[in-house]
Amino acid sequence: MGNVGAKEVPTLLTPEGLRIDGRRLDELRALKVTAGPLHEADGSAFVEWGANKVMAAVYGPREVHPRHLQENNKAIVQCRYNMAAFSVDERKRPGLDRRSQEISKVIAEAFESVIFAEEYPRTSIDVYIEVLQANAGTRCAGIVAASVALADAGIPMVDLLPAVAVGKIAGRIVLDLKKEEDNFGEADLPMALVPQSGRLVLLQMEGHLNRAELSEALDLGVKGCRQIYDVMKQALRDRYAVRPEGHTGGAA
Ligand code: CDP
Secondary structure (H helix, E strand, O other), X not given: OOOOOOOOOOOOEOOOOOEOXXXXXXXXXXXXXXXXXXXXXXXXXXXXXXXXXXXXXXXEEEOOOOXXXXXXXXXXXXXXXXXOOOOOOOOOOOOOOHHHHHHHHHHHHHHHOOEOHHHOOOOEEEEEEEEEEOOOOHHHHHHHHHHHHHHHOOOOEOOOOOEEEEEEEOOEEEEOOOHHHHHHOOEEEXXXXXXXXXXXXXXXXXXXXXXXXXXXXXXXXXHHHHHHHHHHHHHHHHXXXXXXXXXXXXXX
């Protein structure tokens, strides 16, 4: 503590094998998904996941802007991932930096592979992801939120897309990295899964894993995604559950 300025590397695993927040290696952070909190958007969802807070809004299918992007035989899927300036410890410069552009692109591609875009030619499906508070895994939280928002908007899809980052800390493969684990760990591997087919539609990696570790990480991530999938489905059920008096769950 007295060593001001030195970068203290925290102990990421206790001798008992617990993580800095007391989680087991294969344990997710607390996850809460709310479908339909925004009333102006065609679909929306709010995700609170550990210390992450992420809002997603979906508009469309609607007219394409800019017009020249229009495709005659299918809808285009446009995505904007943005981190609020106040979402991180050190104020982030507002606007689309390279990291946000990359994340927006990989998320759009993940959704393009599950949305039945050919049903809406010459239109755009616009996905907005706003990170209000960030604590690692925000691209995955963004995919979870956007996926529920797309379903809330009634966009036909093969399936919802649960997503999670798996990683390596203190030599062990762990599920759902929090910020210190992401910063000081040895690997970070975000993924998004189509639960019914088991197909991965997003897979990125930072750091190093050997073949056995990669295989363990993928298995752990798929298990985590299946747990997340249940929470996402429940959020949609809660939104559309018909109350005894005949009102729908989330209506304004
Ligand atoms: O959020 P995600 O893990 O998908 O992406 P990342 O690029 O691996 O970033 C990990 C974490 O670093 C973010 O979730 C933020 O907590 C933090 N970060 C930050 O503090 N300032 C930035 N400009 C970008 C990321």
